[in-house]
Amino acid sequence: MSASAPDDSLAGVLASVASAAATRFRGRNLMIRTRGTVHAVMWAPWMGGWELPAPACHVGVFGWVVDDLHPTADPVTCKLCLRGNGGAGARAGAQQLALDLDTAGAGAEPVTPPTSSSG
Structure with a gap:
C-alpha cells in the first residue's frame, strides 16, 4: 500500500x-436534522476508542447517524443544554462519579483470577 x-x-x-x-x-454547536433546536456539543465515546460530537443534554441521536x-x-x-453541566467542549463522563465496585463484602475472601501455568 502506498x-x-x-x-x-x-x-x-x-x-x-x-x-x-x-x-x-470544532468551536460549533449542533442541530439534529432540521429540528431547529441548537444543542451544545460534548464528545461522546464511539467505536474503536474514537469520540464523536453529541448533544450535551444527552438527547438521543438514533443510530449515531x-x-x-x-x-x-x-x-x-x-433548555437542557443551557442549564446542564455539559456546554461546548465538555467531555462525556467528566462529571461522572466513581462507583465502589468492591463486591467481596465485609469478611469475605476476595476472588482471584486463575494464573497461567505455561512456561
Whole structure:
C-alpha cells in the first residue's frame, strides 16, 4: 500500500469519520436534522476508542447517524443544554462519579483470577 492510498481498514474508516466530525464541529454547536433546536456539543465515546460530537443534554441521536448532526454557529437554544453541566467542549463522563465496585463484602475472601501455568 502506498503512502497516498486510502486506508480502507475498519480502523482507518473509523479514524476518518471521527476526524471529519472533529473538524466540522470544532468551536460549533449542533442541530439534529432540521429540528431547529441548537444543542451544545460534548464528545461522546464511539467505536474503536474514537469520540464523536453529541448533544450535551444527552438527547438521543438514533443510530449515531453522523450525517444527521449539523454544525452551527447559532447560539444554544436547548433548555437542557443551557442549564446542564455539559456546554461546548465538555467531555462525556467528566462529571461522572466513581462507583465502589468492591463486591467481596465485609469478611469475605476476595476472588482471584486463575494464573497461567505455561512456561
